[in-house]
Amino acid sequence: MKDLFFKNWDSLADIALCTLCAFFTLFILVRISGKRTLAKLNAFDFIVTVTLGSTLSSMILNKVTLTEGTVALTIIIILQYTLAWLSRASPTMEKIINCNPTLLYYNGTFINDAMKREGITEEEIYAEIRNFRLERLDEVRAVVLELNGEISVIKKSSVVGGTSSLHDLKNQKP
Template sequence: MKELLFKNWESLWHVAVCTLLAYFVLFLFIRISGKRTLAKLTAFDFVVSVTLGSTLSSMMLGKVTLAEGAVALVVIIGLQYALAWMARESKPLEKVINSSPTMVFYRGDFLEDAMKKEVLTHEEIYAEIRKFRMLDVDQVEAVVMELNGELTVIKKSPGSAHTSLKALDSEGS
């Protein structure tokens, strides 16, 4: 029972040093890997974040050596880059890696099938419209659930020939 709370000073020192070094190794790798690692999370990004956190934890607690942890971090970030590049180059692979945005409200109508698919309520959509400081729902052209699960409210604009909604149909893709 005694070792449950305190083992020895050497193990505490070991965890402190490993945590310090692992923290800076991860910080360095995230700075190298760029903004995508820190962006709002898609499912793909979430997996990367969880694996980075798990690896960092193992490094901090000395379950793996710092060199082994650093290799794991490089592999994880390398996979993220490789899959992001492949998704950019291949539309079918992009659909596998990144889900598609879904229109859930269009020109005054709730798209019930899309809402059911995304497990959204009318109140959640109204809340998002209020978040955009819009009182009149008739001012809303569309509400779209984005790749990362965030809702985007698009205000009506007179005569827009080029619209960000072109890729989405009014049936909620």
């Protein structure tokens, strides 16, 4: 109990040094690997973000050596890059790695089967529509649960023709 707030100056110095080294190590690795490492485009990207944070925490708190942590960070980033490359290179791998967006509401109709499968309620959809500063449901073309778990509200467009952002959901429309 006596070490709850302060152990000694040496442990503070170790934490400070580990924090500096771990932070700059991750910073350099992220700069080398590119912006995709920080993107949260799908479930796997979320896992990468959480894993990077957990590994960084272990490095900062000296639970693993800086070398061990650097190896772990490098492997995580290489795995993320490899899986992103595989999903671009192969439609089969893309289906395995990424889930599909889910249409929850379309042209005035709640898609109850999809809502039930995803665990989304009508109240949550109403809340998201309000977050997009829309009052009337007749202004909404669609509500989509995206790959990264976020909900998008698509406003009706007065423009006819062109490619719709909903084109990949055409099989899900009621």
